[in-house]
Amino acid sequence: MVEERIILHGHPGVGPETEGEALVCADNFSARYDLDRRTGVFSRPGHALYGQSLVGRICVFNTAKGGVATAWALLDMKRRGVAPAALIFRRANPIMVQGAVLAGIALMDGLEPDPVQTIRTGDRIRVRPRAGLVEVIRRAPTP
């Protein structure tokens, strides 16, 4: 069976072209509120990704949560090898974009169709910030 390549379109994002495995949820995100930043594991009870690791994954969230800490935290996490590979939001806030620019991590938002509905955890995806699009390269096996 030949799969149709799924492409999500938006405006130009920040950071380098990045390929990786998606980790998707409809929750919001803050590195301070939700993570054990020592390990990159979601430590906030009640978060959809509680207990999972975002290290090296391309995370898809609804929007940003909380305060300003993530603007610094992404760089620190990247240097310690516990950062996400890239970030996708339905809509980002300034803090997430500032953090991504500082850390050199790709970030995109405003994509159509809705990335939270379209991309599935485990999908292999490619984020192309300069072109303003995200490609689903290979679907995760259906459970």
Next chain:
Amino acid sequence: MRLTPEEEAMLAGRYGEAVRRALAFQLAVGEFFGAEDFVPVTSAHLMAEIESMGEAGLAFVEEMADLGGQVRIPTTCNSRSVDPYRWTALGQDERQVALEDRLTRALQRLGVLTVDTCINYQSVVPPRFGEHLAWGDTGAVIFANSVAGARSNFEGGPAALAAGLTGRVPRYGYHLPAQRRATVLVEVHDQPRQRSDWSALGCLIGRQVNDYWQVPVLTGLSITPTVEDLKHLGAALASYGSLALFHIVGVTPEARTLAEATGGSPPTRRLVVEPGALAEAYRSFPATTERPDLVVFSAPQLSLFELRDLARALAGRRVHPAVRLLATTNYQTYCVAERLGYVRVIEEAGGTVLQGSCFYLMTPNELRERFGYQTVVTDSAKLANIIAGYGYTPIFRPTDVCLQTALEGRLPW
């Protein structure tokens, strides 16, 4: 983005490498958000502390200082991860203190005033109507935007430092009049009765309007809030909702009327805070234990009036030995509170008043592991929200219940 000749010169490195990097950073962020140009700002407030920035962030700040960077507008910095005077009493790691010392020196080389406070608006640089700012700490931003009618986005540490160095920010978001219009109408039918009720109100609304780009307008409040009330309302809205602006009809300066707040276009959503909702906000934090480890008054740092009230409540009494009572404030407020005797009263009762920090910044994971802390009782819904991510069980309660818990060593509900 459209650049002025001065901005072109900055980008070409004619103001030095630190300014070039700062402007390039701001340009990337501004273009993401579709900013058309830059807007000059009158001050920057920088969140810089080791707990969130780590050694990588410290190295970044040191490099900017080594490159000769100098802020060109008044720039202050936010609460830090250690109290430089009391860290040993809290058992904080010496290494953490050494890193914060290095950070202080780097910030000072850059010309940043290391006031270490999240209530700069109460004690250092009161914001004024219509001025453009580059502030971090969301509680400070939402206060400046809402209570004073100043204009700032959330500027995280690197962004506020960049603004300090260039004296400007990309013009998008809350710098634009259109973004400041109320989008969510909140009818309040449960009147706040004490300070923490304003925190509860912010928690309730923020949970439902959790989107930076939304702006709630509150109607139906029959009580005139104090500055402290508005501070706690804003801090909770910013924490739960990631919100940067609220209006209260008849109270805040861009909402003399509902029509003014909404800019004439009807809100897209309507919420009702029903009678009894504030009590429910507290009860949404179940009393998982009767015997909590910590009672914390923090987030934001306490003002002089809040410390006075805490001293009055503790005067001549003793905090139960099974409980640790912590309060945080800034150096300025601590100095005055010391002169007025509040610090002595609180400490004689067995409480600890910390300076220059805020509890959730104080390496809470490490404190939990070292002391076996599990449960935090607090009258700050913001602290209750944040601390859950650090493995603590937060119990948000009214201020008077927090005090009772500290004195009796037992949580009544």
